[in-house]
Amino acid sequence: MMIGFLALPVELRLHIYEHVLAECQTVRRRTQPSNAHLRLLHTCKQIEREAGPILKRYISLLHEHQIQTLLLRGHHSVLARVEWADVANDGRVFHKGHGPEEGTRKEEDVPLSSLHVALARMTSLKRLRVFQCRQGLPINLQNTIALHRSRRLGLRFERAMFPKHSPALSMYALHLSPETRVELFDTVLPHALVDLRLSGDMVAPPGKSTFMPVPALRHLTLHGITGNLFDRRPLDECFPGARLDSFTYALGDRLGFEIRNLHLESLATTALGARLTRLVLLGCSRLSSSTITRCLENLRGLEYFALHLVTVDELRSNFVLALPPSLSVFKLQVINAWYAIPLWDEERGFCTAVEEEVLLRATPLRHVCICFRTQLMAEDGRHQRWASIAAERGFKLDIGPWESQMVDEI
Secondary structure, three states, X not given: OOOOHHHOOHHHHHHHHHHHHHHHOOOEOOEOOOOHHHHHHHOOHHHHHHHHHHHOOEEEEOOHHHHHHHHHHXXXXXXXXXXXXXXXXXOEEEOOOOOOOOOOOOOOOEEOOOHHHXXXXXXXXXXXXXXXOOOOOOOOHHHHHHHOOOOOXXXXXXXXXXXXXXXXXXXXXXXXXXXXXXXXXXOOOOXXXXXXXEEEEEEOOOOOOOOOOOOOOOEEEEEEEEOOOOOOOOHHHHOOOXXXXXXXXEOOOOOOOOOOHHHHHHHHHOHHHOOOOEEEEEEEOOOOHHHHHHHHXXXXXXXXXXXEEEEOOOOOOOHHHHOOOOOOEEEEEEEEOOOOOOOHHHHHHHHHHHHHHHHOOOOOOOEEXXXXXXXXXXXXXXXXXXXXXXXXXXXXXXXXXXXXXXXXXX
16 A cells, blocks of 8 residues: 655655755766756645755855846845855956056956855855856846946956855865865864865965965875976975864876875875774876875774775885775776876785785675776686675675776765
């Protein structure tokens, strides 16, 4: 017998509303979610009353027309209850200057878009994700230019959202193309950030030469970063005061910022990574095997470790032997650069270590993903043998490429 949705216990219905919201918030391939979750509120009045306080905590603003409609028709109380916002940031501002009508009065930068007005009304905002603006020019462009004829139009990414200062955000995530220029922490206040995701062309704000403290930071993701802001500085200097539980790096662009030995060493030997439980390193070609080994020897509380390594001329240190006993998820993909000579013997040694130290570990891991050359997996029936070990010991084993799918989920 079928049971109607409204016949379910109210506690279960509330849980379903939370699940619907979480699903609608999911980012796939840097694509900004829509407001599809709000359609549920049009089902009936009872669902609107029950689900409204949950679903209206989140809003997605994809273009200027949507922003203008919200400001004209939306009640202030609607924006005041928003805790999580996804926005497409135009990034353009009219730079301050001394025009004829301004006399000697120095004006602040004025954002071209009305996004900053909507964000200012979100007085409960704690989580902000920013996406590429893909839907053309603001609809009021000509009128705006007429009002600010004496000013020049320029790009100031954060000032276009917060002309002065942001609220105390707990999450700040950038899902941007590598060409988008971002003056990091220009007006976004970093002191309360717990979760930070960075992408785009990172530069220091004008007049700020040092990195600002992030004492609450626990989760850091660097994906598709260009520019040289982080190139020659250890991570503990780039994010002073942070105590990370998770760190994720993905190259994301062939000309992007490449994580190097000094970054991994600072993560493993300073207070920054002392409590690290999750480490993801994707598209790494500048890390030495000995540095990876020393890192794993220091991170004894690690529970999740994923490494996609592009080798060039060495695999001297077998870091699989240094995996901590606390590990429950292990993902490894080893390939060589197109111009490099394959390191058959070294990779064969890694296969042996994976079998003896990971697959046959006394306490089985929960999930193992492995990708080596097809020839290596075929030797001595290795592929079939590993599958049999996983089935017998009751853990999940995936053999084959996994890195691209994981990048899409970051």
